[in-house]
Amino acid sequence: MTEQLLHLTEEPLWEAARTAGTYEMSTRGRTLGDEGFIHCSLPHQLPAVARAVYGAGAEGLVVLVIDTGRLTAPVRYEAMEPGGEGFPHIYGPLPAKLRG
Template sequence: MPHIFHITERSLWDAARARGTYEMSTRGRTLQEEGFIHCSTRAQLPGVAEFLYGSYDGPDELVVLVIDPERLDVPLKYEAAEAGGEEFPHVYGPVPVGAVVDVEVWR
């Protein structure tokens, strides 16, 4: 199964590494608030980054978590926001830090 991707702020990833799990759904929303963690394919990543962080000027650098779905111990579903729309990977639970196989700096 191909890797999935999640863009976030470096400090949020650092906190997750200390805790053992990553639990942010999307910019400014937690897994508990949203019900799942928004991810993307490699091809979807630029559009997602522009949508969520296009005007980002925060203090942290942005990073992309490269997640190996085989290492998840929670459900992964590909779902569209609307019927017939583009499907995105959603992780229904915390992402264990061991499932993150690489961290890339976002340009």
């Protein structure tokens, strides 16, 4: 069983991606092109990431639950420092069309 990957973003950015068909933001104010990957979290990592990136009381955010089976880009787990906990990074865009 694969672990659930999460990505925190601003609702208008996600809505724009749904229209475009792909999501290409890496983190707040940084794109996939800027970073080379999309920052993600495991469920237990998300609260700390939300505090670090958006601070307390952030509004208008959505959590994307990523179906890794639909990804065409590789996922790599990388630590911010040697020996640190690995965070999932997606090395390409996310498909953003809803099923249905």
